[in-house]
Amino acid sequence: MTTQTLPSPLHGWRLFSLLAVAVLLMSALILLLEPNLVEATRSAIRATARSSFVLFLLAFTASAWAVLLPSPRVQALGQALVRERRYIGLAFAFSHLVHALLIYRYGQLNPQFWPGRSALGNLPGSVGYLFILLLALTSFKGPAALLGRRAWKRLHTTGMWVLAAIFAYSNFKRIPLSAWYALPFAITGAAMALNLLGKLAQANKRRQRQALNTR
Template sequence: MLQRQSWFEGWRLLAALTLSLILLSMWIASMRQFEVEGVRMVIRFTARSSLLLFCLAFSAAAMARLWPNAWTRWQRRNRRYLGLSFAASHAIHAVAIVVFAWMDPASFAEATSAVSYIFGGIGYGFIVAMSATSFDRAAALIGRRAWRTLHLVGGYYLWFQFMVSFGKRVPAMPLYAAFLIPLLIVMTLRMIAMARHPRGQTVAAG
């Protein structure tokens, strides 16, 4: 039993999630013979898997404070690995975007803008910085205060980026509003946790 559970903890959890995301992305692309439409399906899939993993990591501390139980303790204990799994998902997302740009430059140009480059570039900058400082040695090098600031600001920026990225599609595709619900729930949970624990000032990045 303990050996089975260990696959859902720590680095094994990260490896299992990353491998699953890679295999699923390859399978999705193969459904369209690895052509442009298949690549675009991978972009959509990884945007949604990234949303799920981000919400799990970003809500971990608040969930553990508000409802301490086996699930939330697991979530809090593994928030680093959920966050790194989110980074892995978004790395696959970035690779798919690059492949899309290479395969169909005209459609890629239509789907993007200078604002999206800047907005997305900042987001990826935060993801890289937060991933690098998820390791104890790197976190110690920059200091606890800088680490906390980076992960807090980065977390809220990524939350906002998800809200904009999914929200802007709602007028054309109303069902996209469903993707905003987990984001709003996560933010509400964090606000409630902060209100109940004012001495903690802000809920940690996880």
């Protein structure tokens, strides 16, 4: 095993399966342990939003860690994150699929839920799901090839930023309910800054390499 390789059980589809099973176990435990099913479903919705958030942050900042971390040892961890980004991203999509299924169930258990929400209130989440679907589908070879490299890159960059903005907004609007939501809001802001810094560092490296090659 090189320093750049994650241990084999944490690789590719195995990593995806492990993360997906963890999300399912977490949701099942919450539903089993909380005696009130309506409250339990709401807690599981919140929990899957949080598992999605962690997975999203890893995928969103992977390239930045790979280029910004100072020592080669920790840099290798960043490179491993970049290599596994597709599976981490798909695990994020899976976690959000569970979020959606739980929301559907919650709507059945609490008939006031959907009438209490406006179309405008559902807009950011619906746009988010549209991008999650597009990003997940185009993470497979066939649809990605149909799209072409440039359009793929544009779609994935736009999609990840739209999702980051939705996470920021979803947490920001809950700050009046609990000051704790300021923490994930600030983390999202930090992740956005890190993503941009990573891009700048990559562009810098590319320029330095080109300058060396033209000497």
